[in-house]
Amino acid sequence: MPDVVIRTKGLRKVYVSGFLRHKFVGLHGLDLEIFRGEIFGYIGPNGSGKTTTIKLLMGLNFPSGGEGEVLGKPIGDNAVRRHLGYLPERPYFYDYLTAYEFLHFYGSLHGMTKGERNRKIDELLPLVHMERARDVQLRKFSKGMLQRVGLAQALINDPQLVVFDEPSSGLDPMGRMLIRDTILRLRDQGTTVMLSSHILSDVESICDRVGIIAGGKLQRVAAVSELVGADVESVEITLEGATEALLAELGAGDGHLHASGRRTLTVPDEDSAQHLVRKALDGGAKLVSVVPRRESLESMFVDEMTAIDKSSREAKR
Ligand SMILES: Nc1ncnc2c1ncn2[C@@H]1O[C@H](COP(=O)(O)OP(=O)(O)O)[C@@H](O)[C@H]1O
Ligand SMILES: [Mg+2]
Numbered sequence: 001m002p003d004v005v006i007r008t009k010g011l012r013k014v015y016v017s018g019f020l021r022h023k024f025v026g027l028h029g030l031d032l033e034i035f036r037g038e039i040f041g042y043i044g045p046n047g048s049g050k051t052t053t054i055k056l057l058m059g060l061n062f063p064s065g066g067e068g069e070v071l072g073k074p075i076g077d078n079a080v081r082r083h084l085g086y087l088p089e090r091p092y093f094y095d096y097l098t099a100y101e102f103l104h105f106y107g108s109l110h111g112m113t114k115g116e117r118n119r120k121i122d123e124l125l126p127l128v129h130m131e132r133a134r135d136v137q138l139r140k141f142s143k144g145m146l147q148r149v150g151l152a153q154a155l156i157n158d159p160q161l162v163v164f165d166e167p168s169s170g171l172d173p174m175g176r177m178l179i180r181d182t183i184l185r186l187r188d189q190g191t192t193v194m195l196s197s198h199i200l201s202d203v204e205s206i207c208d209r210v211g212i213i214a215g216g217k218l219q220r221v222a223a224v225s226e227l228v229g230a231d232v233e234s235v236e237i238t239l240e241g242a243t244e245a246l247l248a249e250l251g252a253g254d255g256h257l258h259a260s261g262r263r264t265l266t267v268p269d270e271d272s273a274q275h276l277v278r279k280a281l282d283g284g285a286k287l288v289s290v291v292p293r294r295e296s297l298e299s300m301f302v303d304e305m306t307a308i309d310k311s312s313r314e315a316k317r
Helices: 050-057 099-109 114-127 143-155 173-188 200-206 244-250 270-282 297-316
Strands: 004-017 022-035 039-043 065-070 084-087 161-165 192-196 209-214 217-223 232-240 263-267 286-294
Touching (some): 022 217, 039 173, 050 161, 084 143, 161 173, 200 297, 217 297, 232 270, 263 270
Parallel strands (some): 039 209, 084 161
Antiparallel strands (some): 209 217
16 A cells, blocks of 8 residues: 555635635545655646645645645644645745845744755755855846746755646746756655646656646546557658659658658558658658657647536536
């Protein structure tokens, strides 16, 4: 039986807003388990309830019903906070603190001694490539730099569980890579990670399991390997120097013509690819690449969301 780090049962959040006290269910009875040592991806469209779930788990918002446990204690337990790392979707930074002061401040919130904080900050700043900006005020930081300080903040207390809420949105490729590498390093150390994201290629490459949420309801939880197809859906073949006559002979349509003059043709399976490549080479074309396409998490996700959308529209009729 795996060790459970997060467990919720019927966890629910109803938001009441405005003068007329309109009620809106942000999270419908959530049943979720996250195991020790895994990287759990939490994906869903905007407004589906990802941040709502995370804030409830972090004890930053009160549930309207149901229950939850984090690291074996009821959510909101103060003693557990010391073992949690959290990078919010929109972190709040104190403009006039330097990176160094900011990290000291967070370390002291976790009850770390000055010595412990110094040691940890010296270890973290190089990891997030911020040693040189250590004494610069946060108001002078770019978005990418702030996110890196936020990352260091989330790790200051050597947490057992780290929760990232859309850490890569708005980051450049280098920033995204740093987040990915950091998460993989945490997993190697045995830390549990919950990652909410809508950058599905990142989720696909680093997560062990994913939960898909839509309209405040958890739709599905599965291993990434179960969701992402192992079967080849199509094969893309790129050729150079394929004449019109050769294309007609190959019988795979005109494909896609690149600015470079190369042409990419798509065939449905590996056998047809073999056949086409042989004919193309015989016909004097040069082979540039052969790329098998498998169903990605992205296309699976789009299919799933379309199906949910359709069934909810039918239910309303
Ligand atoms: N404080 C709030 N008051 C009222 N509605 C809210 C509040 N916070 C979130 N919501 C609503 O709850 C739903 C889920 O929001 P959220 O959890 O932030 O989604 P996500 O993080 O998946 O984008 C959205 O429709 C949002 O408008
Ligand atoms: Mg959110």
